[in-house]
Amino acid sequence: MKKHIVLLPGDGIGAEVIQSAKQVLWAIAEEFNHEFTFESRDIGGTAVDTHGTPLPDETVAACQQADAILLGAVGGPKWDSLPSHLRPEKGLLGIRKALNLFANLRPVKGYPKLLHASPLKEEVVKGSDLLIVRELIGGLYFGTPSERRDKGQSVVDTLAYSRQEITQIVDKAFKSAQLRRHHLTSVDKANVLESSKLWREIVEEKKADYPDVKVDHLLVDAAAMKLITNPGQFDVIVTENMFGDILSDEASVLTGSLGMLPSASLREDGVGLYEPVHGSAPDIAGQGIANPLAMILSTALMLRHSFQLEDEAHLIETAVQAVLDDGYHTADLQIPDGQKIGTSHMTALIVELI
Amino acid sequence: MKKHIVLLPGDGIGAEVIQSAKQVLWAIAEEFNHEFTFESRDIGGTAVDTHGTPLPDETVAACQQADAILLGAVGGPKWDSLPSHLRPEKGLLGIRKALNLFANLRPVKGYPKLLHASPLKEEVVKGSDLLIVRELIGGLYFGTPSERRDKGQSVVDTLAYSRQEITQIVDKAFKSAQLRRHHLTSVDKANVLESSKLWREIVEEKKADYPDVKVDHLLVDAAAMKLITNPGQFDVIVTENMFGDILSDEASVLTGSLGMLPSASLREDGVGLYEPVHGSAPDIAGQGIANPLAMILSTALMLRHSFQLEDEAHLIETAVQAVLDDGYHTADLQIPDGQKIGTSHMTALIVELI
Numbered sequence: 001m002k003k004h005i006v007l008l009p010g011d012g013i014g015a016e017v018i019q020s021a022k023q024v025l026w027a028i029a030e031e032f033n034h035e036f037t038f039e040s041r042d043i044g045g046t047a048v049d050t051h052g053t054p055l056p057d058e059t060v061a062a063c064q065q066a067d068a069i070l071l072g073a074v075g076g077p078k079w080d081s082l083p084s085h086l087r088p089e090k091g092l093l094g095i096r097k098a099l100n101l102f103a104n105l106r107p108v109k110g111y112p113k114l115l116h117a118s119p120l121k122e123e124v125v126k127g128s129d130l131l132i133v134r135e136l137i138g139g140l141y142f143g144t145p146s147e148r149r150d151k152g153q154s155v156v157d158t159l160a161y162s163r164q165e166i167t168q169i170v171d172k173a174f175k176s177a178q179l180r181r182h183h184l185t186s187v188d189k190a191n192v193l194e195s196s197k198l199w200r201e202i203v204e205e206k207k208a209d210y211p212d213v214k215v216d217h218l219l220v221d222a223a224a225m226k227l228i229t230n231p232g233q234f235d236v237i238v239t240e241n242m243f244g245d246i247l248s249d250e251a252s253v254l255t256g257s258l259g260m261l262p263s264a265s266l267r268e269d270g271v272g273l274y275e276p277v278h279g280s281a282p283d284i285a286g287q288g289i290a291n292p293l294a295m296i297l298s299t300a301l302m303l304r305h306s307f308q309l310e311d312e313a314h315l316i317e318t319a320v321q322a323v324l325d326d327g328y329h330t331a332d333l334q335i336p337d338g339q340k341i342g343t344s345h346m347t348a349l350i351v352e353l354i
Numbered sequence: 355m356k357k358h359i360v361l362l363p364g365d366g367i368g369a370e371v372i373q374s375a376k377q378v379l380w381a382i383a384e385e386f387n388h389e390f391t392f393e394s395r396d397i398g399g400t401a402v403d404t405h406g407t408p409l410p411d412e413t414v415a416a417c418q419q420a421d422a423i424l425l426g427a428v429g430g431p432k433w434d435s436l437p438s439h440l441r442p443e444k445g446l447l448g449i450r451k452a453l454n455l456f457a458n459l460r461p462v463k464g465y466p467k468l469l470h471a472s473p474l475k476e477e478v479v480k481g482s483d484l485l486i487v488r489e490l491i492g493g494l495y496f497g498t499p500s501e502r503r504d505k506g507q508s509v510v511d512t513l514a515y516s517r518q519e520i521t522q523i524v525d526k527a528f529k530s531a532q533l534r535r536h537h538l539t540s541v542d543k544a545n546v547l548e549s550s551k552l553w554r555e556i557v558e559e560k561k562a563d564y565p566d567v568k569v570d571h572l573l574v575d576a577a578a579m580k581l582i583t584n585p586g587q588f589d590v591i592v593t594e595n596m597f598g599d600i601l602s603d604e605a606s607v608l609t610g611s612l613g614m615l616p617s618a619s620l621r622e623d624g625v626g627l628y629e630p631v632h633g634s635a636p637d638i639a640g641q642g643i644a645n646p647l648a649m650i651l652s653t654a655l656m657l658r659h660s661f662q663l664e665d666e667a668h669l670i671e672t673a674v675q676a677v678l679d680d681g682y683h684t685a686d687l688q689i690p691d692g693q694k695i696g697t698s699h700m701t702a703l704i705v706e707l708i
């Protein structure tokens with residue numbers, strides 16, 4: 001298989017973890033006889049410094065030609081006080097929208113060796129393995145009007161969805177549930193919001209197309225509680241952009257494995273952008289100690305969702321699991337009686353297993 | 355002191371816990387020589403059954419004459435399939451809006467005897483004591499337009515705030531922080547929403563008026579994480595209606611004391627509506643086993659915030675603490691080697707201590 005991948009290292013530790021991803025993909029290519037070509041582009045604060053904008057046109061153009069995109073991380077204190085159109089996050093929001101990446105998939109699962117670092121009691125969190133499917137290019141993030149009014153005396157943002165947008169993400173979530181434990185929880189605020197009422201109606205309509213999936217509806221406030229009190233009850237959660245932002249970050253700390261969590265942002269045709277959930281960690285950038293595993297697991301998601309290379313994806317995931325089981329970890333993690341290693345050593349161990 | 359209190363028992367266990375509140379207030383009245391008069395009105399599902407609407411005009415009228423209002427709980431499966439204008443929650447939203455109850459105060463603290471029931475590890479949750487100040491009558495809940503469009507093909511909700519509305523709640527939060535540990539965390543999504551940018555600007559402006567309060571800003575997704583990983587870092591959190599709904603419910607499960615949490619919804623002049631955070635628990639209604647402590651602690655908030663009776667409020671809170679320390683608890687809680695008792699026995703113990 002021949003695929004072209006655009007790399008967007010971004011800011012902070014982004015460049016280091018992207019380097020690890022590349023090495024892992026080289027190993028996969030060799031082992032399975034694929035050809036991956038790479039091209040690097042700027043995004044985020046780095047792009048502000050070099051191009052005067054967090055999302056240069058040439059970055060968008062390159063991504064539009066790509067079979068898939070790997071993104072490191074964006075942001076850092078250096079750019080925090082810039083006016084909002086120059087903030088690194090705008091690069092991220094912009095590329096999602098430009099490429100029509102409507103579905104954000106965030107799997108959260110516990111690694112037995114890391115569970116001790118969870119803020120939750122082991123009996124509460126043990127066995128949790130959930131996937132949040134977040135709508136990514138609609139809702140409150142992109143609705144208009146979004147502006148000051150009355151000479152700055154008031155302000156408005158807009159939560160807008162079309163039936164088509166909701167249907168698209170709900171379909172994606174049903175399909176994801178079919179590949180997992182066949183249980184879908186749709187999260188909304190249907191007792192207050194009109195948009196949530198339409199959301200709930202569409203989920204109810206779609207049920208008929210996926211008779212093998214069990215469906216629950218849950219209010220967003222109740223979901224925020226249940227993620228903590230009983231995370232094991234969830235399989236796939238589907239929700240709108242803003243709720244998804246909050247709930248997926250909430251879920252990301254449950255298993256003590258924040259440094260391990262990958263994410264996928266997908267377009268209907270399978271092109272996707274893959275990035276770790278963690279941030280750019282400017283405080284440790286350049287020191288060679290960043291944890292590359294979330295980025296490496298993001299490449300596994302790329303192989304699976306954009307290239308349908310399930311065996312290759314699985315091999316990477318097994319390698320990550322094995323390295324942890326052997327007690328190797330980076331500085332952000334702790335494994336009792338384990339061995340602390342740096343970014344390139346960790347990457348080499350994974351490559352070796354492949 | 356002479357005060358008139360409207361009681362809104364509502365649905366499920368509401369009537370039982372309101373009865374407990376009344377007994378506690380009688381005891382306080384006797385002990386401190388106050389005169390409290392009471393008047394009961396319907397709200398929620400009960401009001402739908404008796405008046406055909408979840409918020410009868412006479413209920414609103416009575417509340418408008420009251421010095422304070424105590425509400426039990428609303429909702430239940432019996433009314434879940436009614437059209438949305440007849441849903442019990444509409445009564446709650448309606449009374450908040452009709453009385454201009456702009457500030458929702460939700461204290462969360464741990465009780466040593468109950469901490470074992472927390473989903474969090476003891477070392478994570480120990481010592482947490484925070485207050486969420488939620489804007490209650492603006493934002494996404496009440497903004498217009500909120501409607502279907504394009505013949506039902508799309509939908510819109512509106513997040514609208516005026517400078518005055520934000521200023522009012524931010525002021526309330528600063529004042530609350532002055533009465534506590536002088537630390538205010540303002541939660542927003544200023545990297546995406548216009549409304550959050552104005553919110554953040556106003557918090558920054560207001561800082562000057564409260565030089566004794568330390569202020570942080572936190573993005574709502576990060577707040578959802580930090581509430582779990584380090585709840586002890588928070589003192590007062592202030593945020594808009596929808597974020598506040600999600601975060602306050604998230605926070606409510608942290609200490610294992612959901613059945614113990616009171617809330618206050620306040621108007622500028624001090625009139626307020628006080629209610630437990632827990633729901634109407636229709637499954638155990640009428641059995642005499644409901645936990646009245648959240649309702650009783652809500653009366654303490656009433657004495658403090660609406661009547662400025664700090665000693666009286668404190669006495670109730672001390673009594674609740676003492677009863678738990680003695681090992682007494684209702685069926686929803688567990689205390690190792692404790693004694694399980696019913697609603698009226700629990701109420702009698704509190705009354706006795708007063």
Ligand SMILES: CC(C)[C@H](C(=O)O)[C@@H](O)C(=O)O
Pocket residue numbers: 089092093245545546575
């Ligand atoms: C950086 C920010 C705009 C972004 C979002 O809110 O979508 C981030 O929090 C995320 O979840 O990917």
Ligand SMILES: CC(C)[C@H](C(=O)O)[C@@H](O)C(=O)O
Pocket residue numbers: 191192221443446447599
């Ligand atoms: C019942 C519902 C409308 C209400 C809200 O969302 O405000 C409730 O969840 C609350 O937090 O008091």
